[in-house]
Amino acid sequence: MLSAAQDIQGLLNVFSGGATFYPGDTITFTFENGTKLSDRYLAIYNDPGPTGPLETGGDFYNFFVLGFYPASFDPNQSDDTNNSSASSSAVPSTLTAAATSTATSSASPTPLSWNNTAYPDTPDVAQADLGTYGGGYVSGYFLNSTSTSVLSIPSFDEYGDAVNTFQSTIGQFITKSKAAGLRKVVIDLQQNVGGQSLLAIDAFKQFFPNIDPFVGSRMRAHPSANVMGKTMTGYWDSLNDTDDDYYFLAANAWVATDRINANTGRNFSSWAEFFGPNLYNGDNFTNTQRYNLSSFIFDVAAIGNEDVAFAVYGYGANPAPPNAAPPYAAEDIIILSDGICDSSCALFMEMMHHEAGVRVVVAGGKPSTGPMQAPSGSRGSRSYATYVLDANIDFIQLLLADQNSPEVNFLPNRTQALDVDVTFASINLFDQVRKGETIPLQFAYEAADCRIFYTPQTAYNYTALWQYAADAIWNKPNLCVQGSTGFATTGTNKTNFVGPPSGTPGTFSNLTTHLSTLNTSSIPHLTSLNDGITADFRPRNAGTSNVKSCNGPSDCSDGFLCSTVNTCQGGKVGPSSQCLPKCFVSLAPCRNGGKCQLQSAAGAAVGSQQLQQGFCAPAANTQKCGTGTTPGQVNVGPPPPAKMR
Template sequence: MRSPVSVPAASLWCLLLAGALSSPTPVVRPKAVRVRQESPEPQSTACGDIIDSVNEGFAYFYATDAYDCLTSVPFNPAVATRFVDYVNTTLQFQSTLAYIKNPPPGYQQPAVDVLAGLQSIKNNVTTGVYQNQYQFEIDLQHLLYSTHDAHLYLTAGITAAFSFLAPFSITAASSDGKSLPKVYITADVIKSRNESWTPSPIKTINDQDAIEYLTKVASLNSFGGVEAHADWNQLFTMPGLDIRGERSIWDGYINFFPGDEIKVVVENGTDYLDYWLALYNEPYATGPLTTGGDFYNYFVLGLLPASYNESAGFYNPAYAINESSVPEEAAPAVNSWSEISYGAYPDPDVAQDGLAVVEDGVVSGYFLRDVNAAVLSLPTFGQTGYSIGNFSAAVSYFISNATEANITRVVIDLQQNTGGTVELAFSTFKRFFPDIDPFAGSRRRNHQLGNTLGEGYTAYFDNIPADDPRYENFVADEWVITSRLNAATGQNFTSWAEYSGPLQENDDLFSLTERYNLSSYIFDAALFEGWIPWGYTPESPADGVPRPFDAENIVLLTDGACSSTCALLVEMFTQVGVKTITAGGAPSTGPMQAVGGNRGAALYSADGLDYHIRQLSLLDVDDAVLATVPQLNDEGYRDSGVFTTVFGVNLRDQIRPNDTVPLQFKYEAADCRIFYTLDNVYNMSRLWRDAVSASFDDNALCVEGSTGYKNSSKPAPEPLLSTPSTLNFDFGEPDEFLIGDGLDLSGGLQAAGQAARSGRITLCTNGCDTGSECKDVVLKSCKAGGLPTSVKRCVPIRQGQDYCPAGTTWEKKTPHVLKTAANPLRKSAFQKTTTVWTGPCTPNSQSDLCG
C-alpha cells in the first residue's frame, strides 16, 4: 500500500473561489491536507462506483478514478481488428495521406505515415501488445491526433466516456508586448485587471518548468493545429471562448490521461496542490454498469445491460434537466458580450439578433472612432436556420453603419472561429468585395471506392431531366461532378472520368481541381440548404455595387484557431490583398501563421460514406460493381466493430490556381504577430487598438522577426517541434497502484441485453434507441414533387455538432448543471458547477432518408 502523504498545500479550486492566487493583499487560508488512503489494488467495481455516483447526480470525478475504470475494461482482439479495418476503409477518403507522410518544406508539424501506423496498431492487436481496451483506443487516437487535421477526428468506444481536465484555467500573456509571454491563472488575470495589481506567473507545474510542461501537454493533446503556435494557444482560456460557452483544452478537453496530482508553484513562491479531474460525457441513462465488462458492452459494443429498466428516464441523474433554467425559447437575448466575458468585450454598436451564448446571434460590431477603425467580431460561422440570414444581415448593417460614420479601416476579428456554415464565408466575402468571384478550388484523393461512387452518382444524375424533382436532390451531391466546374476551363465537367484524372503528385493519385458553380441558383440552393449567397447568381447580382473599404485598409485578426470555413474566408480575403495579424503563440519570437487549423475544403463522415454506398443499389449500378464495395449490415451500415458516434475525414483539399500542393501544407505567416498582454488579453478594446496600431501605424509593434514573410522569398522558420509527441503506455506513473494483475473483467457479453443506441436517424415505428427521441422533422418528399413534408423520425440527442450524424444540424435546447462527485477517501477540491447543453441532431434535408 502506498504510504499516506501529508502535503501542506492549498486546494487550487477552493482558493480560486475565495480569490486570486497571487493577490498582493495578504490572505489567511487554511491548509488542506491531502491523505491518500486508496487500496493499492485496482477495484473490479471502479466503473460501477462511478455509475453509482452518476446516478446520485454527479458528473465530475478525479481523473485517477476514471482511469481506474478505463483500465479495467477488457480487450477483445477480434472486435478491435474489425474496427481497424473499418477505420482503414474510411481513411482512404482522407485527402492528405501522402502529404502527411511526406510534407513539403516549411510544414511545421512532424511527418506521420498514417496507414503504416494503422497497420502497426493492427499488428499490436494480433500479437497481444494491448492489455486492455483503453491502451488500444488511445494508441489509435494518438495516431489520428498526430495528423494535426481538425477534419480528421474519431469519437468512439470507451475514450468517449470521459474527458480529462485541470481544476483551473490558465492564460498566457506578455507583461509589455515585447517580453516573452508567461502563464498565469486566469482568475488572477481578471482579478488583477479589476483591482490594478500585477499577478505572479506560474513557475513550475509538477516540478517541471511551466513552459516545458505545457509545451508537452499541448503537443500531445491539442487538436488539429498545423503548427506548435496553434497547439499552444489551445491550452488557454480567453474571451473568445467565453462568449461561445466553450472551454480550452487545458480545462476541458485533455484526451490522454494526464496523471493524478497537479502541483503549481508561482513565481512569488506560493505553491498549490490539486488533482486532475474527469468529466463523464454520457448523458443517457444506461442502467447498472458495474464492471469493466459492462463498460465494454455499452461503450464498445453498444449494448445495454440485461437488467436495464426501460422505464428509466431519458437522461441519467448527473445530466438531469436544470428545471430552474429559463428554457431557451424564452431566454432573453443580450445586446453585449460584456458580462459573459468578465468585462472583456465592450457594448457593441451593432449586434446580430439573438446575441447570446445559448441563442443563435454571434455577430457584433464596434466603432473605434479614436483610431478610425471598426471591428467586426465573427467568433464562429456555426449558424443554422434563420440565423444564417440574420448573420449576413448583421454584417451588411455593420458595413453600412461604419461607412456612414466615415470610418475607413476595419478589423475582422476571427479569434476562436473554427468554422461552420460555408455559405457564410462566400456571403461575407462578397459583401466586402462585390466585384470579385473567389476561386475556392479543391480536389480529392483518387482511389477505387471513391471512383465507384463518383461514376455511379454522376452517371445517374446525368440522366435526370432538369425539371425532375430528383434533379434538385442530387445536383449538389458530393459524388456528382458534372454540376461543378473544371477550374482549368471554367466549364462544367463532362464526366467523372474527366474529373478523376488521375494526376500523380507526391507518390499518390488525385483528381483535377473543381470549383463550385455558384452562379447556378439551383446548385446554391441545394448546396447551402436553401440559402443563396448574395452577389453570385443572375437572380441576385452585385453588379455596380462599390467596395465599402479598400483591401489595404482591412486586417483579419486571428489566434491560430481559425479552421475550415474560417480558413476559406481568410484565403479569399488574403488573395485580394487583405492583411492578417495573429495574436499569441508559443513563448518565442518569430512569425506565426494566421490560419492554424484545418485548411481543407470538405468534411466527410463514415456515416456519410455508408449512406452513399447504401444508395448505390438504387442508382442502376451493375451488380458486378456493387460486389466491389464494402458490405452493409441489415441497418445499412458497415460493421465498425466498436460503437462509433462520429468519424470524420477531410475529403477535399483547398488548391490554389495553377498549384498542386494543398493549402494545408503551405507555410502562410501572418503579416504581423502580436503577443497577448496582461493589459489586453481580457480587454478587447485594448487588443483591437493594439492590432490597429501594429497593422496600420507602427510595424515595430509586431513581435520581433514576425514580419516580411508575405510575397517574399523568405524561407519558413524551422518547426518549434521536430519530433512527434510520444505516448507512454505506463500511464500510471507516478501512481503505480493503478495497474495490477488482479483485475476482475467479468460482466462481458453474457450479461448484455438489447442494443443501446444507434446514434443514427431511424423510423419511429419500433421505438427509438437510448439517446434518441421521436420528433417531427420537415423533409422534402422524393415521391411528392420534392415538397416539404412533416414526418416522424428518431433523432439523436447530442452535446454538440461534432457528435451529430452526417447531414444533420445540432440544436442547443436543454441545459444540464453538472457537479463533481467527492471521493469519500479524499477531500473534494472541485466545487464549481458547470452547465452543458444537449439537443437534437435535426436532418438538414431528405438526402439520408430519401429512396
C-alpha cells in the same frame, strides 16, 4: 485555454473537457521562478445519453469502447427503473435536476449582446438571435475614438433562417461602418473552427465584390471513388430539373458536372473529365474543381436546407452592382486570429489574405519570439462525416443494383469494419489548392503578418485587444513580437511549404517584465481577469427512428429533453415536440446525425467553465418536405438510414 470567444459559443476549453486526445494522467505547470505544480486529470462524460447501470469494469468497457448497453437495460424504455439507472452514470445530479423545462427555439427574448464582460455591452450591429442559446454569431462594434470598426465572426456554422441573417448582418455592418465614417476594419475570427463554406465565400465577396475567388479543390483518385463518382454523376445527369433528386443531389460530393473545371472555366462534361487522374508525388488525384456559384440550385443545396433561399453575393441570383468596388481597401482591413482557425475559417482567411491582400494579426502561442501561423487547423475544402459516406454508399449501391452492375459490392461491409464504437468520425474529402499549384494548402506554412501576445489588459477585454491589434499594424509596429514579421505571403502568388528558419524563435528571460513594457492600447481596459462545405449529402429521414413525441418533461426519460423542433409532418414543415438526447457541448456531433443546440445554463461547472445544456437537434435535410425517398426511376426501396456505429 481560456477564451471569451470560446465561452460565448458554449465550447469547452482544454481544462474543462475540450481536450481532443488523452493527455496523460497528470499535468504539470512550471512557473517563472522554477516552482512546479502537478495535478491529476479528471475524466468527464459530456454526452449524457442513457448508459444503463455501469456497475463493473466490463460494463464500462462494453459501453464506452464497444458501444453495448448492459444486457438488462433497454434505452428505448422510459419506466422508472431505467430512469434511475440511466441518470446514475451519465451526468451530475445537479445537471439532471436543471433540465426540466421544455426546449423551444423562442423561449426567451432575442438577446442584444453576448452578455460577456470581454465584449462591449451593446454591439452597434448584431445578428438576429445573437447569443449562446440562439442562432446568431455575427456582431459589430464601432471604436469611434480611433475610427475603427470591428466585425466579430466566431463561427460560420449556421443553418436554417440564420444563414440569411448571417449574410444580411455583414452587409449591415459594412453599410453602417461606412456611414459612420470609420476608416479601418478589424475582422475578429478568434475560436472560429469553420462551418458553411458558402457563408465564408459570401462574407469575402461582400468585402471584395470585384474578386472572383479561386476556391479550388480536388480529391484523391482511387477505384472506389471512381465507382461512386461515375454512378452518382451519371444518375444526376439523367434527371430533369423538375425531379426532386436533381435539387437534392446538386451539391453532392460525387456529382461533378455542376462544378467548374479550373483548367477550362467551364462545367465538367462528365465524371471522367473530373476524375483524371493526375500523378503527384506518387499519388493519384483528380483535376481541380471550382464551385459554380452562379447556380442558385447549387447554392441552396450546398447550404443544406432546400426551404432556405440563399445565393452567394456577387453571383447569379444575388448579383453585385455593376463595377462594384470594395467598401474598404485591403490595406485598411486586418484579420485577428488566435490560431484556432480551420475549415471554412481557413478558407475565408485564404481568400482575404492571399487573394485580396488583407494583413493578418495572430495572438498567443508559446512564450517565445518568432512568427506564428494564423490558420493552424485543417485547411481542407470539405469535411465529410462517416455517416454521410455510409448514406452515399447505400444510395449508390441501390443505383448499381438497379443496373445489375457487378460493381454493387465494390466496398466491404461497413457494419463489421470496426472493433470499437464510433459516435462520430469525419474525414477531409477534398484538398484545398491554390491556382496553378499541386501541393494542398494543408501543408503550407501560413505565417501571420504580425504576432502579438495576450496581456492581462487584453485577454478578457476585447476592446483593448482589437485596438492593440490595430495599433500593431497601423500605428506601432514595435508591438509585434520580435522576429514575427516578414514571413507572410499576403497578396502574392508565393506559397511557403518550408516554414521559418529553425533559429528564428527566441525565449524571454522574464516574460512578465516583457509584457509590462507593452503599451497595449490608448483605450481604457478592465482591471481584473474573468475566471470565467459542410454541404453534405445527409440520409433522408436521418435520426427519425424511435423518436418519441412528448407534451412535457415528464414524458421523456433521463438523458432526454422535451424539445420543440421543426419536422416534416404530412408533407408540411411544422413544430413538433420530441424527446431528444441531452448534450452539453455546442455544435458537437450527436448520434442522431445532428448537432448540439444549447438551450440554457446547466447549473454546474467543470474545471473553469460553467456548463451549458441543450438537445441534439435532428440532422438538417436538404430534401424538400413532401417528396419521396427513392431515387427517381429506380424501382427499389428507400436507402437505409445512416449507420451510427
